[in-house]
């Protein structure tokens with residue numbers, strides 16, 4: 010055994026056990042998900058799709074991949090699914106490749122307002138290859154004004170409109186987005202990387218009936234392995250876009266499959282696909298709905314308590330699992346980077362994040378983003394979340410007092426012992 014690597018893995022397991030994980034994009038998978046990822050399936054090449062592979066010996070992985078497809082379709086009442094994208098960004102890249110030509114215009118949510126890099130950032134392929142335009146939130150309300158989205162769409166006439174974000178705490182009006190897309194003849198894609206688990210549990214609006222294409226990660230609120238998916242509702246048979254050399258329409262489903270493989274990726278990660286199948290099975294269990302409801306209640310409890318303590322939450326609260334805190338309302342001189350560093354010293358892990366109309370750069374920021382998906386998996390309920398807000402407030406009030414931060418850290422570590430993680434499931438190697 011390579012002790013250099015495995016000692017570090019054990020160290021990371023201890024870090025995860027002892028800290029309060031508030032990074033909105035993280036979660037703790039089940040031990041079964043980890044087991045599937047660490048299996049012999051990593052040895053198998055399987056370019057292609059179930060029943061149509063470029064390699065022999067795929068009888069077993071075909072069944073595994075089909076199981077993942079069937080389960081994710083059941084979760085989202087989808088008609089089509091591709092479970093091969095290696096990540097959320099790969100899923101988005103595959104859709105863009107399938108639906109756009111270089112230089113085509115698309116409309117996405119502004120990165121500096123909470124959007125994602127893969128929705129048109131100038132340093133990402135999506136902004137380098139395509140002509141990206143943006144809508145954002147209103148400064149006063151922190152929410153999206155749909156009339157402005159419509160005006161922007163009419164102005165730039167995009168081929169594709171993208172809804173979904175990395176740091177937006179309100180639900181999305183997919184029906185209105187579709188009406189706008191139809192008006193300008195655009196395809197509509199929802200990237201539900203963040204709220205997918207809450208959508209699966211029907212705790213948020215459902216994009217499937219309205220959006221032509223839906224992409225997601227599988228590792229955030231969906232609580233699976235790191236990876237991506239693409240799903241479609243009735244539009245899977247839509248002949249939008251491509252035709253064969255003979256002029257016959259090609260269905261969206263096969264255009265998207267080609268976008269993933271061979272367009273964007275080579276061989277699928279069948280060990281990760283097996284782990285996705287395991288996680289999707291867990292999402293289909295009724296206990297997942299209880300989890301998703303608790304994720305939401307915990308986020309609402311935290312937002313309320315933070316507001317009571319004088320923190321500004323963008324849009325005033327949250328409908329989902331996350332919120333963006335504008336530190337300037339309580340601490341005009343404390344930036345996101347300092348806040349992140351101080352909280353980490355207390356074993357409370359968050360990330361600095363730009364707030365809309367931020368006066369500071371992306372490396373410094375005026376905000377932090379927090380989410381409740383991971384702590385809810387640990388077993389936290391509202392009362393525990395209020396304790397976390399107390400610690401956060403104490404840390405931020407004393408962000409340069411190392412002794413104080415160390416004291417909070419030992420309280421945090423002690424507290425977390427009540428919430429075992431992978432105990433008797435994952436042993437140190």
Ligand SMILES: Cc1ncc(COP(=O)(O)O)c(C=O)c1O
Pocket residue numbers: 034095096097098099101124125127173174175200201202203226236237
């Ligand atoms: C909205 C959104 N889309 C896509 C991604 C990219 O996912 P990945 O990191 O798996 O590529 C993220 C990740 O944070 C995200 O928030």
